[in-house]
Amino acid sequence: MHRNNDDNQSGQMTTLILRTASTYLMPLLLLFSIFILIRGHYEPGGGFVGGLIASIALVVYGYANGLKRIKSFLQFHPGGLIPTGVTLAMLSGIAPMFLGKPFMTGLWLDQQLPIIGHVGTALFFDTGVYLVVVGTTLTIIFSIGEEIDS
């Protein structure tokens, strides 16, 4: 990454183009990541890819405007997403056991919801994966970024 020494805000790209574009790219990419997440069960996509796209959205914004902006935008440490995601995934796996079915059996709602479509335990599992991927990626980027800053 190219860093301009004149710029005193560390961890920041100086290009005006990237900075402006990232403001528009971030919400678009975040929306796209959720789209990928939801369509993921029968079509290409899913929690892992969706999570990567979401973290790219945040990382691009972070590189353009400084990682501190991302931290204040998130308001919590992304590391917390990892146990939350795994818990969600585990609960979606346990849920069928309460109905006397084996672990991780897919449970689906009979009717389709508007926009989202079929909703089942697989979607919650994927959401869990999504959160874990976002949490892991951002934790790695943040710790590397902090080392560069200091």
Add this chain to the structure above:
Amino acid sequence: MTDHSILIPILIQLTTALVLLFMWNRIHLQRRASVIGNAIGLAYAIYLFQKVYNQGILVTQGGGWEAPYGITFAADLFSASMILIASASGFAVSIFAAGSMSKRRSMFVFFPIFHFLLMGIIGSFLAGDLFNLYVWFELIIIASFGLITFGGGKRQLEGALKYVTLNLLASILFITGIAFLYGLTGTLNMADLALKTAEVENKNLLTITALFFFVGLGIKTAVFPLYFWLPASYHTPLSAISAIFGGLLTKVGVYTMLRIFSLFFLPDPFVSNVITVVAIFTLIAGAMGAMIQNDLRKLFSWLIVCHIGFMIAGLGMYTTIAIAGAVFYLFHDIIVKTNLFMISGLIHRITGSFKLKKLGGFYAHYPSKTLLIAIPLFSLVGIPPLSGFWPKLLLINGGLDTESYWLIASILVASFITLFAIGKVWIEVFWKKGATVTPKKHFVTFGELRYIHKVGFVLPIAALGAISLFLAFGAGWVFTVSEQIARELMNPESYIEAILNQNN
């Protein structure tokens, strides 16, 4: 019989790990939660054992897809008793870790990883599908990599490098073997494989596949000549971590060997011979290594290698009595080896050293602790009627049946050298006169600890000692269980039927 609740031991460990992750940075809470989680896990393991003991093999299919397509989890008596033993030593190590680890270490990551490791170990005992088994193995490797580098010292990293490199190599060989089997039979379900490998015409390729599994699992199990990573790495981490490694990790490999080889590679004369020869060399090489060590933990590491030989020997002879001996030895070994590394931690906390030369006078200064430590030490040697004696008796009995006199000779030699090594420990640490406390800077000795931490050190050692005594004096019952396990392993029809013919 179908029973979805057999996955609960895995889920208990996973839940505990997650709860601990949410308690990030709150070490006091984490310590308690870890002990409580393991207590629940142990209680459930007892319940599961009793259930399997009464009802026979329990099976569940992950995701609700029928075998051989679904992911099978099966708990037979072997799995259930391994889960029970692993939970017991996990519980003990959890108390030990809570009591023994100083707060300065970045210990808030220790407990979650520890529970992920236990989850992987229990998962591999339940897996009924080879690829699923591989995934549990990977989980174990990743978690143990986290634990062995824990503390981040130079020695830890050096040990971890050897450990991880060889275990990754083992994983590659293991998964190559899996790929061969899939190519030969088109299935990875273990019960289905047992049926289909019998029909494979290319027996030579099957033998080669067996060797891939043997080498891959052999590295993880630390058999001759693939054991050198173990003594090079097990003495580097903290005692609590060494305890869980020494007690359980290599034994997961032994469990898997007993399971896989009895299901679809044996009886094959070539494979049997390879296993027998390797067992003989493992016994001798491990014992020779232990003889010359002067560091407590290195000595115990070499003894791990040596005693792997006993269990592999049982598999090599492949008779009911010999397999029963190997299974009995497996139970005994997990408890004793876990205990030995905790003891080395206790001795280090009291005296500040692991070196035999510097230690001494333990018997005069700490008579009651010496008695406590004597139980696992003498159990390990197998002084009758302690727990090491009975499985060796079974193994020698099996050796006489199969007329494998070289194996009997090496079992006896290895036992005597173990006696020699433990005798050396006894003389140097307990009988020899010498200063017991070597004061060092920033070293909190045992006497300065708070009462609750002292309990955390001594209680798990006493508890595992009590289990060792139970294995010794309840040997009749343990033998009945091991013999039933051996019969199920030798005649896997009931296992196969339980997995493939349950349609609900």
